[in-house]
Amino acid sequence: MPSRSIEYDEVTESIPFGDLVEGGPVISTSSGLMILEIQGDLNLPQRIPDKLTETESEMYVQDESSLGINTADELGSSGSHTAVKFGKLDIDGKRATLYIGSSQRLVGTIEKIDPPLGLMRILSESSTEETPIQVLDVIRQKAIFRSRPLPIM
Amino acid sequence: MDIYSWLQRDDSFHLIQMTPDLVKTMENNERLIFKSRDRDSSIFLCSDSKTFHIRKKNHSNTVIVLKHDKENAKAIGFASMDSELEPKVVSGSIDISDVPLFEETGEEFTDFVKRTNPPSFADLRAVSTASKTEFDVQWAELNGCEIDGHAVILGFNLVVSVLKTIITTLVAYDMDQEAFSATKLQERLEDIRPEFARTVLAQFATKTPAGYSLDKPKISRWFGLQVLRSTLAPVKEEDFLINWKDAFPAFFDVSIDIQSLVGSFVRPFPNMVQFYNSAGLPQDPVQRFKELFKIQASWSLEEMKPYVEDLNSRNLKLESFVMKYARRKRIGKNYVITRR
Amino acid sequence: GEIVEAPIKNNENRIWVKYHEGFSDAVKKNIRWSDLF
Numbered sequence: 001m002p003s004r005s006i007e008y009d010e011v012t013e014s015i016p017f018g019d020l021v022e023g024g025p026v027i028s029t030s031s032g033l034m035i036l037e038i039q040g041d042l043n044l045p046q047r048i049p050d051k052l053t054e055t056e057s058e059m060y061v062q063d064e065s066s067l068g069i070n071t072a073d074e075l076g077s078s079g080s081h082t083a084v085k086f087g088k089l090d091i092d093g094k095r096a097t098l099y100i101g102s103s104q105r106l107v108g109t110i111e112k113i114d115p116p117l118g119l120m121r122i123l124s125e126s127s128t129e130e131t132p133i134q135v136l137d138v139i140r141q142k143a144i145f146r147s148r149p150l151p152i153m
Numbered sequence: 154m155d156i157y158s159w160l161q162r163d164d165s166f167h168l169i170q171m172t173p174d175l176v177k178t179m180e181n182n183e184r185l186i187f188k189s190r191d192r193d194s195s196i197f198l199c200s201d202s203k204t205f206h207i208r209k210k211n212h213s214n215t216v217i218v219l220k221h222d223k224e225n226a227k228a229i230g231f232a233s234m235d236s237e238l239e240p241k242v243v244s245g246s247i248d249i250s251d252v253p254l255f256e257e258t259g260e261e262f263t264d265f266v267k268r269t270n271p272p273s274f275a276d277l278r279a280v281s282t283a284s285k286t287e288f289d290v291q292w293a294e295l296n297g298c299e300i301d302g303h304a305v306i307l308g309f310n311l312v313v314s315v316l317k318t319i320i321t322t323l324v325a326y327d328m329d330q331e332a333f334s335a336t337k338l339q340e341r342l343e344d345i346r347p348e349f350a351r352t353v354l355a356q357f358a359t360k361t362p363a364g365y366s367l368d369k370p371k372i373s374r375w376f377g378l379q380v381l382r383s384t385l386a387p388v389k390e391e392d393f394l395i396n397w398k399d400a401f402p403a404f405f406d407v408s409i410d411i412q413s414l415v416g417s418f419v420r421p422f423p424n425m426v427q428f429y430n431s432a433g434l435p436q437d438p439v440q441r442f443k444e445l446f447k448i449q450a451s452w453s454l455e456e457m458k459p460y461v462e463d464l465n466s467r468n469l470k471l472e473s474f475v476m477k478y479a480r481r482k483r484i485g486k487n488y489v490i491t492r493r
Numbered sequence: 494g495e496i497v498e499a500p501i502k503n504n505e506n507r508i509w510v511k512y513h514e515g516f517s518d519a520v521k522k523n524i525r526w527s528d529l530f
Binding site for chain 2 (some may be wrong): 001003005006008011013017027032034036037038039040041044046048061067069080081082084085086087115117118120121122133135138139
């Protein structure tokens with residue numbers, strides 16, 4: 001009968017969850033995680049396309065570390081990741097604007113997530129020993145975009 | 154800020170709802186374990202005190218988890234989620250289908266083990282989809298017994314016989330029934346295995362700082378049940394009460410109250426009682442009430458309650474629920490429930 | 494006149510959001526051990 005234990009030392013500091021601080025919503029957690037939610041599908045390429053214009057190529061980075069963000073250590077992921085710049089996010093108080101690619105503008109809000117969401121990483125079991133599952137962070141706010149995309153003007 | 158995304162997103166990440174119940178177990182620093190009966194069964198999350206059933210809530214929105222770097226105003230999405238895990242508090246359960254029943258038949262325990270191959274107690278605990286607390290409570294209720302590391306359940310007659318011996322011993326040695334030492338008791342229980350005594354005390358005594366204290370109302374009810382079950386035919390209520398009184402060991406002072414057996418007997422004729430158990434009653438309310446009125450034409454609400462309350466899924470006031478399938482009839486000052 | 498091209502024009506390379514008209518209410522599903530681990 002299968003079983004896996006959970007470790008949540010990383011998040012116990014943030015428990016119990018007090019009230020969110022008023023005045024200027026902080027969308028990311030202290031460890032820098034955040035959630036974007038879009039009512040729709042976000043179409044992104046799965047790999048770097050072959051034929052790209054110069055402007056397009058600038059949107060791709062072969063190795064995320066060149067962005068100055070290191071997801072590898074904290075999230076326990078390994079290897080370098082190719083990334084694409086797909087947009088721009090502006091936050092003004094509770095209002096958020098997300099520009100997608102070069103043609104769409106989404107207007108949304110910063111909202112409280114209730115109940116908050118814990119981010120877990122579940123790696124497949126190694127055959128010899130049980131690897132505990134880590135709760136890496138708890139996310140309490142998100143930027144959510146429910147309205148139809150508008151053209152960028 | 155500029156928003157990036159990995160082209161190949163990592164699907165080893167999952168979001169779980171941090172419900173107040175789950176947060177509470179974390180505040181208490183309880184050990185949390187995901188468990189399942191087998192790879193094709195439901196997933197449970199067990200803490201020391203609670204059991205959660207894990208369901209998946211799918212949605213059609215795009216939910217991206219990003220790592221944000223405030224310094225250089227960039228964020229990078231590494232996971233995209235189409236679901237959240239939802240932990241819902243349920244009552245934990247022990248799967249006893251592989252746990253054999255041990256009765257006193259004269260068979261040596263080692264032979265019994267060879268014949269029945271009981272699971273190990275540690276395994277049973279490890280695989281049960283129940284929190285530690287729930288497991289202990291239910292294991293005691295089931296008359297579960299750990300012998301030489303094996304998990305077995307003690308049979309009804311064995312439990313009654315051990316209970317009788319324990320009571321007789323406490324009476325004979327004039328030990329305090331509300332504060333006795335299990336060790337001292339065991340020294341005087343010559344022929345009883347300590348494991349049996351432990352199981353019976355777990356079921357029929359509570360542990361207090363001063364020692365063990367017999368749960369007399371529970372012992373009383375248990376003997377009442379034993380007497381009820383011993384005759385399948387209806388018996389006069391008076392006779393039943395006398396037999397019940399007689400069932401206790403000598404000089405054991407305990408009161409009896411037929412109301413403590415509500416849910417285990419019916420009244421097929423006036424002033425007669427008969428053992429009756431709710432297992433096997435129809436799940437359909439109309440059929441259930443029909444069956445109940447067939448056995449007993451008129452009921453008090455109180456005595457009917459245990460036979461119907463599980464059907465009241467909308468949590469109506471019990472009387473309102475019963476009135477949907479039955480009617481009330483006034484007899485003198487009281488009301489009884491009869492068929493429509 | 495001059496044809497203004499979007500920076501990313503062909504469909505394969507395009508990054509865009511396909512809007513969902515109605516929010517489909519979340520569906521709760523029972524899952525098996527092997528679905529998650």
